[in-house]
Amino acid sequence: MEANEKRTGKTAGTISKQTIRRLPYYLKYLKDLDGGAGARISACAIAASLGLSEVLVRKDLAAVSSVAGRPRLGFRVQDLIADIERFLGYHNSTAAILVGAGHLGKALLSYRGFAAYGLEIAGAFDADKGLYGKEVGGHVILPMQEMPALCRRLEIKLGIITVPADAAQQVCDRMVENGVRAVWNFAPAHLSVPEGILVQNENIAASLVTLSNHLAKGENK
Amino acid sequence: MEANEKRTGKTAGTISKQTIRRLPYYLKYLKDLDGGAGARISACAIAASLGLSEVLVRKDLAAVSSVAGRPRLGFRVQDLIADIERFLGYHNSTAAILVGAGHLGKALLSYRGFAAYGLEIAGAFDADKGLYGKEVGGHVILPMQEMPALCRRLEIKLGIITVPADAAQQVCDRMVENGVRAVWNFAPAHLSVPEGILVQNENIAASLVTLSNHLAKGENK
């Protein structure tokens, strides 16, 4: 890598997805430390606690930190928390809609943790008339037909799909038509989207496979 | 990090985690095709439909397929389905326990899709007395105290954690003490486990961050 990255605040473009995925873990760990106002922490300590490599942690922290760590002293906990939160954009709230109020949809609607990550579910929809008007986690289930109008009115950019696999592509298409730029897909289906739209698949079946595989291998021993 | 596996000539050891994660998508796609008994499909067609690279699909299929594809003809759909299912071990059922019958726990207990992947939840536990005896998705919630005995009696190898982050490590420890070899962790917490135990983190917050980041970048345009 050539040019030294000056700490001018334009770190954003250079951070890997893997690093981003680890940031929430760092943040939680740092918040759970209850040191005083000037408390410090070293990358080594974080690495040991989270079971990661020291250098990896140092690189991750360097990528988001506005203040360099000090040899022998480490980082100020407060600084790190502030930097990670700033990077994660906790203070920029993102409005989203959710389509599919089945078991998983209801679980997400009831989940209190999203607020901490700046996610606010601005509308919940389902195609089942029996659910209209029902309240889940403070959100009223609305008819699918009202989804496009709400998306456009509130300029929704994030759509959450918790419908059965068969309906996922259709729901996704309607979201994208109405301005959604990123789709969080919990349906076990591949979604085709135009260039520039991000689909994040949350395939719990795939994770399950990894686990089963580990167990199957273990049985050979 | 896991010890290197001996190459015993079996295909099992050589398949990457990434490949394993894609297999469920292939399987779903193949099952959704309703060709006749002798229907064939090419890796190119699969790649195009799922938005993957052709070579990637070919490598993945080569890794699990018992029959080589035939130039110009491709693969028999039936063969691929059978091979992927065999590899994924759909026919070897895995018993699991779930601890934490909150919103997410209930969603998982109610989810019908696990059976297709060979997962059977053999017991559901919670520390909240108010939930004891309550039935969710055909599973009765049992007191935490009964967890160790059930794990040992049924020789449970897979534990699902859907408790709050604060309680996750403690629950994990008790699972491992009682024979669990793989942990599916839905709590936003890092779990420390002994060598040889697999932790699969299902960190929805991390996915959310990836999405928010995409949106934030898009806004610059």
Place this chain on the structure above:
DNA sequence: TAGATTGTTAATCGATTAACAATC
């Protein structure tokens, strides 16, 4: 045959780890 499709080998890419100099 001609062309589509396969599977393999080599190149590339991204992420992690190792080695090491700098510094408080």
Place this chain on the structure above:
DNA sequence: TAGATTGTTAATCGATTAACAATC
């Protein structure tokens, strides 16, 4: 100072993509 800890550069590792020969 001595030693812990930082940040950087180089090496390694794993996964994907490119190039290409084989084959029906």
